[in-house]
Amino acid sequence: MRLRLTLIAACCLFTLAGRADEGMWMLGNLNKQTRETMKEMGLQMPASKLYSSKRPSLKDAVVSFGGFCSGVVVSEDGLVFTNHHCGFSSIQQHSTVEHDYLKDGFVAHSRSEELPNPELYVRFLLRQEDVTKRVLDIVKPGMDETERSNAIDSVMLVIGEEVSHKDSTLTGIVDAYYGGNEFWLSVYRDYNDVRLVFAPPSSVGKFGWDTDNWEWPRHTGDFSVFRIYADRHNRPADYSPDNVPYHPEYVAPVSLDGYHEGSFCMTLGYPGSTERYLSSFGIEEMMNNSNQAQIDIRGVKQAIWKREMDSRDSIRIKYASKYDESSNYWKNSIGVNRAVRKLHVLDKKRAMEQELRRWIQQTPGERERLLHLFSDLELNYKNRREENHAQAYFVESFLNGPELIQLSLSILNFDFEGEEKTVIANLKAIIEKYANLDLDIDKEVFTALLKEYRSRVEAQYLPELYQTIDTLYDGNERSYVDSLYARSELTTPRGLKRFLEQDSTYHIYDDPAITLGIDLITKLFEMNIRMQQASGEIIRNERLLNAAVRRMYASRNFYPDANSTMRLSFGTVCGYTPFDGAEYDYYTTTKGILEKVKTHAGDVDFEVQPELLSLLSSGDFGKYAGEKGEMNVCFISNNDITGGNSGSAMFNDKGELLGLAFDGNWEAMSSDILYEPKMQRTIGVDVRYMLFMIEKYGKAGNLIEELKMKTAPR
Template identity: 70%
Template sequence: MKKLIVSLFLVAGISAAQADEGMWMLGNLNKKTRNTMKEMGLNLPANKLYNPNKTSLTDAVVSFGGFCSGVVVSEDGLVFTNHHCGFSAIQQHSTVEHNYLDNGFAAPSHEYELPNPELYVRFLVKTENVTKRILKDVNDTTDEKERSAIIDSLKYVIQEEVYKKDSTLVAIVDTYYGGNEFWLSVYQDYNDVRLVFAPPSSVGKFGWDTDNWIWPRHTGDFSVFRIYAGKDNKPANYSPDNVPYRPKHYSPISLKGYNEGSFCMTLGYPGTTDRYLSSFGIEDRMYTLNQALIDVRGVKQTIWKKAMDADPDIRIKYASKYDESSNYWKNSIGTNKSILELGILDKKREMEAALLRWIQQTPAERDKLLHLLSSLELNYKAARETNRAMYYMSEAFMNSPEIILLSLEILNFDYEADKKDMTASLRKILEKYENMNPEIDKTVFLAMIKEYRNQVDTIYLPDFYSTIATEFQGNDEAFVDSLYSNTKLDTPLGLRLFADSDSEYSIIEDPIVGIAIDILAKVFEMNQTSMEATTNIARDERLYNAAVRRMYADKNFYPDANSTMRLSFGTVRGYTPFDGGTYDYYTTAAGILEKAKAHYGDRDFRIQPELAELLSSNNFGRYADKNGDMSVCFISDNDITGGNSGSAMFNDKGELLGLAFDGNWEAMSSNYRYEPTLQRCIGVDVRYMLFIIEKYGKATHLINELKIMD
């Protein structure tokens, strides 16, 4: 039996965590993990990383907008995050006359810093294990739907308890280990966040789609915001009377840089990983979600890009949504490619074969789990085609034509809300109209009708496809022309009409809203069709996760990422992606000039003459490396995923080295398996950030705010 366990351990891979593998919970760092960090070079005690009762490093780390991470770097609430994390805010403030995307932005003083009503930052206050309380009323015989209902109700109760004690706090009970553990996270949100500095996109997005997810990288992916609070330093909605937030802790900045092998840790809010997902689940993701993203977004982005290239105003209005869409379009392409090239499915299947042997040889497990893997296989097969159609439906119609998204928001509009909330909701919807071009949207809608029809079985077509066939003789273009000619929702006036109680306009009778209702009806029907199999999958994946952890009970498991704060650690190091090819662990300003020259005429690699002159001068001052070069980006083997963008990358003393902003192409399957020899976290060097702020942006006043460790 002992020999079997050893062989299982070697095959599994997921449980034998490398020293640099894992996204660790700071409130649950065990002794083994803490010791490993010390052995690798950490010079801080664990209670300086996270301590709910005293100041610690986590007090400087924020969730930025709920989709990225950031770090507080001054006693006046200055926040560093990625340029692509601040991209939407930068775009919203940009016009053809004041194009902050192309030219950058620098507020000369506090009164010129630009507010962003939809943006917030979130600080972690504490975490607490509430698993026993959540699971006290469920057992192995509890029906899965009943189990889910009980858990959801208890989550709500726990969250409400926190809110009743302090209404300024946000409490969220999150699921860990596939539904086998539950932790409460308590947060403090600050809703007044203002844009302070943005480099031009020639710095912050240098390389654009071509270089996205690729190393070597030369992108200065950073932007600067400031948190504002009431005069009592507590959260407050935007007001001209608010003052810069005074943080519990802010991060010092290191100018000493790093060498290959230097300790590096990353603190942030990674989105989701699925390291413990079964092979059936991974294969399903490839075929359904990932392929839908690849196919549908590829069509939509081609239309957007053509329009953006033809019109500077359209380029500004569509820049943020194009950037968001293309990021995970390319990610999905790379993920599917890496899963196949790295044999991820084969490795997972080997582990599952070993798991099955362990179950068969362990009486207590055999009685409960003998048919676990076959159940997973059968239920994934049963749900696959319907789930695939739902992903294509979501991408084609609920995430592409913006007029459909607006219709869905209108259908969910709270007409009973108080005037203040209703006005705020209307403002949000109107802001979306400001960046929607009806002609482009109509072209996208037409393309989506064709793409969805080509990808799915006819049983998954919403009712409006019958209308196209009968009333429009199968002419998709005539159908779309009719919709956009007769709707009132393609103008801001139409939106105001639906909110006007005295108006004779009936929102339900608008043809676009009718299409949205058709889509919702078909989604509901598909959900009902796959519900039983989907429920069984959730149960079986939870049991699978628990079984793997029991099989390796003495091993150190980290939970999958779930948008809660996590720590990853490792070392700065290069890698060898293919035979004969070795990548260094950093890039320099010289590479920017080389790429700009090699891609001359390509807008994605264009840099301003003044930036080229500045980089060519080699006058980098105190921001230069020991050899006089200007380091731009660097890589470490820290474990990251989406959501980690903007995460602080610290040295062994807790000083800021840079900001994480990307993974690497060769390990795009990292959401499913960590590959220690290949996986790298790409970060922008803080010294390059400061150089751009001071020398290019002339924002010396921001440099003076920082605590810089020479």
């Protein structure tokens, strides 16, 4: 039995470095073992061409896109490829019923037609530096978790600010790794003038919509094209008609050769967050609280939104971006909870933890420090269970629910003392929210969520507004909501205008929406206070667990959890077996689009314009066709990615662009917690399909001419 447990632990210890195709590796800390593994798997370019802080390298072609996605620079004039869903908000903001770029797509045939997006930026990584010693030197014996956190946060901020003080065009950010056991400084340069150049119609970029989201086989052309602009000295600059295309340090070449089963494939991007080191207690809490709250509450909200979006084009355009964002996390939560159960993730975690307990017991130094590690974790997760459950539903129901509450909190927290640029940006963001708000829909959502929250939590977690509903409105939630919206000045920009102009007849704190917002924030603060001690102990013990795992397997090549910093993952292009008797191939073609259109006739998620169907049916794919004359649409690899990797470049062994990562697969949705080598796949859109759409459908051959095409002699 002991041998069996040891083998289980060794194989499933978050399967860290158990397979060469697992891991989100830091480029600034790419050790010899990882470089050698990549070379053995087929990497042809030297590691020095992947990352260098002194010379142009592949990392200089990869950007953080807007802080929520990734992208890749593909031309000397700053063209950036990213996902359609990453550019979705920008496309939506430029769309109207008369010019419906979401439905019909967008093409800029000249630089003057490219559309600015003042809220959008791209971020280039310049270098990374280990600052662990400097950060942890400030931690003193006897500090509790709050004191430790405050001290560390202060020195992290100081180190980051030192960068911008030396060069105002740079941003320094210190991030925690390995649960707060290591700290690295990343130095970035941001460019704030980013313009929309090309977007396919949503029938391409979102083909399959919610139905196909997180699914394989996939046939979605999930891409869009933007361009970075700079001043005439190639330096960052806010939008100006005088700006010129940015000239990058490194341009990613584009491959027309495609891939085969077993082809080497690496992904470079900015994955958001993973919890590979999280304890089994933490996973249970995540499933039952935050995930389940998203499933329950967003399901109610989205059903209302979707009904109205399907009935009116004006609402579809207004709500498209926020529905897309909300539903993506909603379905993700469904998939994560399903995969955790189906793949027995908790059993595997508990087996690893049992082996760690044995090691602690048998190692004198560890036993003295960590004897109560797991009992403390279990106790503190239990102590905050009910409060954490209520808080998860509270946040989804109120802070992520009715948009009137979100608007009131944005206005309440408006900072007039910030930099002029920031103040203007925040003001524009609020105005944009008003532009995309329908009050009747929001009132229906608010009413439905009030009922849903009441049904999901104990009475002690109901905010005071429920007493108002029960006593003044006879328990009728809709009557309360109608009254609130009728009495508040913040339902339209008029109230915002009166506030900004400091209208003496309007007192912001007397507005019922503001009063409600304050009551809700106070309630949330009270929840946090009640959980404070347990939460502090959990943070501390999860950090100790993380460090103990690394000591127990000291010879392992560990990678840190994702934290929105640039990461490299690598592996191979390959299919998989989702269940007994089924085999999934490693690529899809346009034939699948035509088949799905017929199979799902009448379903708006699979509607495609007749002219596009005609183009795909012609079979005339030219230089973008694969070896069999078909048009590949998507492909899969066992690269290790997560949210934030959307738009990440997928490169071949020579560092040439094969496509863009845009999704994971349904069967391995628990991958943020545990990597499953037999199941986990990255779904990418084939760059040849992207180019075909740009040239043949968009008639934008001028963009094709900007690219550095690579093809091997045949």
